[in-house]
Amino acid sequence: MSGARKSFAAVDCAVAQAIEQMGDPWILLILRCQFQGIKRFDDFQGHLQISTSVLTDRLRRLVEAGMLRKEQDARDKRGTVYLLTEKGLDFYPVMIALHQWSERWEAREDGPRLELLDKKSGEPVRDVRVLSQDYRELGARDVLALVDDRSGAMMLDIKERLRRRKGNAV
Amino acid sequence: MSGARKSFAAVDCAVAQAIEQMGDPWILLILRCQFQGIKRFDDFQGHLQISTSVLTDRLRRLVEAGMLRKEQDARDKRGTVYLLTEKGLDFYPVMIALHQWSERWEAREDGPRLELLDKKSGEPVRDVRVLSQDYRELGARDVLALVDDRSGAMMLDIKERLRRRKGNAV
DNA sequence: CAATTTAACTTCGTTAAAGAAAGTTATTTC
DNA sequence: GAAATAACTTTCTTTAACGAAGTTAAATTG
Numbered sequence: 402m403s404g405a406r407k408s409f410a411a412v413d414c415a416v417a418q419a420i421e422q423m424g425d426p427w428i429l430l431i432l433r434c435q436f437q438g439i440k441r442f443d444d445f446q447g448h449l450q451i452s453t454s455v456l457t458d459r460l461r462r463l464v465e466a467g468m469l470r471k472e473q474d475a476r477d478k479r480g481t482v483y484l485l486t487e488k489g490l491d492f493y494p495v496m497i498a499l500h501q502w503s504e505r506w507e508a509r510e511d512g513p514r515l516e517l518l519d520k521k522s523g524e525p526v527r528d529v530r531v532l533s534q535d536y537r538e539l540g541a542r543d544v545l546a547l548v549d550d551r552s553g554a555m556m557l558d559i560k561e562r563l564r565r566r567k568g569n570a571v
Numbered sequence: 572m573s574g575a576r577k578s579f580a581a582v583d584c585a586v587a588q589a590i591e592q593m594g595d596p597w598i599l600l601i602l603r604c605q606f607q608g609i610k611r612f613d614d615f616q617g618h619l620q621i622s623t624s625v626l627t628d629r630l631r632r633l634v635e636a637g638m639l640r641k642e643q644d645a646r647d648k649r650g651t652v653y654l655l656t657e658k659g660l661d662f663y664p665v666m667i668a669l670h671q672w673s674e675r676w677e678a679r680e681d682g683p684r685l686e687l688l689d690k691k692s693g694e695p696v697r698d699v700r701v702l703s704q705d706y707r708e709l710g711a712r713d714v715l716a717l718v719d720d721r722s723g724a725m726m727l728d729i730k731e732r733l734r735r736r737k738g739n740a741v
Numbered sequence: 742c743a744a745t746t747t748a749a750c751t752t753c754g755t756t757a758a759a760g761a762a763a764g765t766t767a768t769t770t771c
Numbered sequence: 772g773a774a775a776t777a778a779c780t781t782t783c784t785t786t787a788a789c790g791a792a793g794t795t796a797a798a799t800t801g
Contacts, residue, residue: 403760404785407620409600413684416603416666419673426594427788430579433586436711442749450577452789457750467676479748479797485711488676493711495668496586497701502665503589506637506658514583516717519703526709527702531667533689536706539696541606541655541663547686573789574756597759612778622760627779649768649777 422466423492427451427459429499432468435489436496440482441474468492498529592636593662597621597629599669602638605659606666610652611644638662668699 410421423429430449439448445456460483463469468489474480497517504513517526531539580591593599600619609618615626630653633639638659644650667687674683687696701709 404758405787406596406759409596409619414603415673415677415684416670417600418677419669420596420599420603422677423669424594424596424599426576426579426590429590429594430587433584433590437716443747449579452791453750454752454790455788458788474748477748477798481749490711491675492672494699494701495665495672497714498665498668498699499589499593500586502662503585505661507585507588507592512719514585514719516719517701518715518717519707519709520713520715521707522703522705524704526714527704527706529664529668529699529701531664531687531699532697533692534694534697535692536697537689537691539689541660543690544667544696545688545690546607547688549682549684549686574787575758576788613776622762623779624761624781625759628758644777647769647777651778 422462423468423495425459427455428463431456431459431463432489432492433496435469435483435485436493440484441480442483463489494529497526501528592632593638593665595629597625598633599666601626601629601633602659602662603666605639605653605655606663610654611650612653633659664699667696671698 408421409417423432427449430451431445434445434448439445442456442460445451445460446453449456451459460469463483464471466488467486469483470486472482472484474482500515500517504515518524519526531544533539578591579587593602597619600621601615604615604618609615612626612630615621615630616623619626621629630639634641634653636658637656639653640656642652642654644652670685670687674685688694689696701714703709703713
């Protein structure tokens with residue numbers, strides 16, 4: 402009876418909140434363009450083949466979310482530039498993690514389309530990974546997720562689930 | 572005249588391809604649940620309040636994309652478990668980068684809802700960042716994106732854009 | 742300096758996908 | 772053997788994405 406995309410803002414989880422705001426294909430593609438240096442309305446359209454109404458909507462959302470700020474182009478007063486804020490720039494690791502994951506699993510036969518080099522050294526950047534304090538690479542199975550249930554006590558997520566499922570296959 | 576979400580599969584870019592496949596809110600939320608250990612149809616519904624038709628569709632897409640595999644539950648032959656493949660598990664850095672970004676910028680006043688600890692040491696994991704070979708943290712401005720134009724020569728992305736825009740504000 | 746072009750939208754009609762609810766099939770528990 | 776449950780499928784309604792056309796203000800061209 403709805404047709405609208407549901408909101409899951411009520412879910413008390415940082416990832417869910419991030420997805421609520423940034424987990425939209427066009428939002429992510431616009432951010433990708435931003436990191437490529439694209440800043441203007443018609444350049445987004447040229448690169449993304451996005452309809453004007455949707456582009457307007459997504460740029461507005463990104464500004465509202467504090468990811469981008471709007472500025473008048475100094476050279477052409479008709480023009481607007483959308484610039485990444487500090488919050489927007491801080492999304493870079495997510496974007497690069499996504500990029501590298503894609504290169505690892507969906508690579509073209511003829512090699513990578515894009516190489517990311519550290520400007521200072523000229524060497525490729527490291528694969529974005531979850532690391533321990535002493536820089537060991539950690540997978541999902543090496544990390545313990547502690548959920549704070551807001552009642553004062555810290556609760557072990559895994560133990561709680563095990564309890565609830567009463568010995569089902571894990 | 573369309574109403575359908577457009578495909579940008581033709582865009583020759585790894586990030587765009589990743590977004591085409593994984594840049595959907597429900598896809599991302601299902602993956603988040605997977606990393607929490609949720610594996611069964613009705614558990615996804617319970618946690619996500621997702622409609623059955625959409626959940627069916629997204630699980631099918633995730634299996635098709637090679638992120639999840641379907642298995643019959645050994646204990647209950649009615650049951651199906653959806654398990655992360657190697658490709659799916661490798662998506663972990665993206666998920667944690669998203670989580671940490673959200674905790675940094677959308678944190679509740681009363682502190683983090685989830686703490687991620689290295690099982691081996693008990694210490695929190697590092698913030699997921701783009702790192703140089705010698706572990707310097709790199710921002711978007713510290714990284715050079717080299718585009719391979721498939722014509723043999725490597726082409727400097729930034730220089731090319733500068734040339735095209737003929738001295739517009741950067 | 743008038744006419745045209747351009748940037749960044751807004752509005753409008755159409756359609757495909759998201760959603761709610763009810764129905765289906767094969768197990769399993771009582 | 773009856774009721775419950777897991778994992779869907781089907782049907783119907785609504786809404787948001789799409790394409791195209793129109794708008795406004797500034798800049799460029801003749």
